Amino acid sequence: MPRIYRQNHRFLNVCFHPYSFLMNSSLEYIALFYPHRVKNSNILIGNDGFFQGEWMSIKRRERYVFVFMVVACLLLTTHMVNATDSDGDGIDDATEQTLAETYAPVLYFEKNEKVFPVAIEYHVSNSNLNKSEGGIPVLIDVNPSVEELSDYTDISENYYLDNRKGTIEDDGIINDYRENMATLGYTVYVHIFEKNGETFIQYWLFYAFNQGTLNTHEGDWEMVQVVLNETGKPVEAMYSQHVSGQRAPWSEVQKSGDHPKVYVARGSHANYFRYYQGKLGLASDYVGKNGRVLKPDAYTLVLLGEQGIGNHISQQNWIDFAGRWGDFGGEEDEVRGKRGPYGPAYRENGDMWAGMEWGESLPSLNTMWLRVEWFFYHFTTIYLAILALSLAGIIFVIYRKHKKDELKKPFLYLLKIDGINMRSIGNILAIIGIIVAISALFYQWYGVEITSLKVHIKRRDPPK
Template sequence: MKPVMLTRWRHNVMVTAAFASIMFSSLLTSSVTLAATDADQDGIDDAVEQTLLAQYAPKLYLHPSEDNKLSSVDWYLQRVTMRFHHDGGCSDDQILAFNAVTQTNLSQQAHQTKNLICSHSGSNILSSQARNTRADEGFFLQPPNDNGYDKTVYLGSASSDWKTYAHVKPSSVQAGGYDLQYWFFYPYNDSPSVAGLDFNHEGDWEHVTVTVNSSQQFVSAYYSAHNGEGKDYTSAQLQFATKDGAIATDSQKLTNDYKHPVVYSAVGTHASYPTAGQQSRGVLPSDYTGAGDSFNTYYNVVNVGELSHPLNGQAFINYAGLWGEIGETDISTGPAGPAFQSAWNSK
């Protein structure tokens, strides 16, 4: 072969090899891009969300004297009716009968408000529409009180039914990090009275938020409590456990699988604390926590996704009404669901 021909041949081989390398790299990048899934369209890969939620899923302790335990959303919906609260002394209306409320139809209802003579001639309200239900009329869920059935529902479900409803978002406090919200539902909150006022209420959504940095390392955890009394805690202030509940020593914290924060749910109120014992609330009645029944949430974490794009069939997050009956005060009224609480977009 002539030298000029050999040179040209070598040049062609090099160009072909370089082109093949570029194409392989492009295909690899494309494959990675295609592999990423963001079904809830929040800008975070769903696989990343699931990994983080599993890694930091908390261990929850109920107080040994707790009567009103957790339940899943589906268990509760099977045991309530949906009603519409009218103000001005007008009677409430039943929207969905007992055993007819589902995650699918929960946020698909519409009903008119009433006028001064209690006639349906006002605004058409949607059950997916955020509003001040107690003050302005709206939807709420209520266990029937026939023959004390509601008192049975208040006790919650068997522990095998308990679930943790999780939400992942870009952190509101840690640049480049994530906030991992773990929500717990209790059918009843049995709060102590204050100055003769009853603060018990049907339905109780509680949560803790674990914040991690851009390297997915633990930064802090926020434990929610009533009346804005929640607090942030560092790892030094917390206990950690494995996914199966084995408690870490100080030297084991955040190593291997010892990454699951331990949460103590206060008896009656279900406020969250990092330790067992008496929890002072200043002039308000103290909360009390203890190591009674436990819940290793790792095995029952459900990622609910975002309001506009729920995940895993958790359409309940689109329901904007209340999860309990209307009380005499805002505090004794059932709460809104997670996606309609201020914590959903913050801590």
């Protein structure tokens, strides 16, 4: 008698119903090539996709075929489980995690920076959810949750998160952050998606407070974007800077391995490709590499889903929040840059979240202009070096004249002041100029602040 292998539902649960066609295929294969082996067999596929009946009258060769199909089913099932795409963007979560880790930026901060990238839960838990109606704040929730923020998706309703720890007129928010910084750690959010064959990797950074030279506001969202071509090769990077940004080919990006280096401006958190940029801009940013350095292993990467309910987990409902991440303020505060920013999905009318449109609108990194910026960044050092060399030369000349007994007063022509005459006045002005120049090297060159935006229209009578 042939050996009998009884199949039951417990054994067959190793294969999910969507792959039951493989089981049918194995039987069809056996029936086609070995019909006499299964003619009287009780092997059946039930309506639920599982085997029923007995395995009988099948020789070893046919059994191998069957086992092979079962193994194939298991492998496909395993792949289905592992290749989870929780946000439905066409890129499985494992691939997104690998990409996020591969190109995670190295963040260089200026030595006097006080605020660093933090998880948004810190800001939300310390804020009131308000609505501005005619410039008057209306309280909606004194203790809003991250999950409920997705209920407020109308950008015209002027919702905003107002931090209770302080205002833009004091250091309350900064002080509270500094007190809790050790336990808060550092967090960077990652948004990855494909468009027109390219892959966009966006690193979103949230700061509790913006205290730049140009403006001040609660909350601050900045972004670093890496673009991969159709073959998965990085080709370009874009860094946000205030209301705009800058782009550069991958070859011009300073890197540590595959990790782009990002130089973050003090207070404003604008991102630059070089540590000596920002000084000549309207904001006159302070940038450097002399402060805290956050390498990828120093912060937590959080993968973001896509905008819209069902495209992300409930803990990321804040993506859909159409309000401001800081105090709303009055009408002039929008122009003065004192109003909290929109979140990632709504910044620049959603263009930043979309990636491509925003990136293509940015000016390119100019290598010639970089040389100018390098010179002005190091101008103090260069000037002092030239001054030191000049003084050394003057001292050497004076010493030689002294050795030859040729030294006469005044030792330096610049110090010759003998009454009210053009030469004496010129020397006095030159000395004052040197003192002012040296002093100016250690102070900000200029400051820009918009205090009001008003248009005055005066009626003029036509000429007679």
